[in-house]
Amino acid sequence: MLRSAFITLGAGLLALGSAQATGLASCESGPQSGWKPKEELTKMLEAKGWKVRMIKPDGGCYEVYALDEKGERVEAYFHPVTLDPVPIAKK
């Protein structure tokens, strides 16, 4: 009884805690094989004066962590096929 309670508790906590899509944005972007490479997005943003720290897929979009041209911290989403910015709700 204790053992199954423990397993349920552990599995429940892990399921709640694991990082899945954040739901902050979603993009209809098809399979990742059709996406433009991260490097292209990095280049595009660096041309604007951004310092790109990390790009990862989230909800079918590219999620970018960067410092923008003013040195402000930004978390921004881009469509991985068109590289257009995707608006997100303010947290």
Place this chain on the structure above:
Amino acid sequence: MIKVWDPVVRVLHWSLVALFVVAWQSPLRSDLVHEWSGYACLMIVTARVLWGMWGGPHARFSAFLRSPSATARYVRALAGGRAPRYAGHNPLGGWMIVALLATMAVVCVTGWMFTTDRFWGVAWVRTTHDLGTDILLGLIAVHIFGNAAMSILHRENLIAAMWHGRKRAGGI
């Protein structure tokens, strides 16, 4: 019944539980809530470490941290069904406190780092924060299980004891 857990231990314990739940559930809802509940968790961890050095008798690390060999002996006794009852933390519980506080500190500090220009968006900081959180959730599950199991074994309610501070007299 004797007084075991002093008010500082109990208030820090349950406020850490509450604030951790808030911090854990808030990252996608509100940055403000997530960050401030995280800072509060870090303050509680710091306070608990200080209380562990200069606080009440059962709160001190020196009162409940046993050597690896003593801890191994306790584990063997536990496996053999003859684990002695401790008034304060048993040796496994003692090390669990250290693991929980240390992991919580790592998660809090890496979270704070993510709010600085220097470490914002740096992958290893994010990975450490996320992985640390998963480890912390695992430790919490084991912590709850351990307390439930020891409550049954020694026929006492350890969770209630952390609430009101009193336990049955006796034990090591």
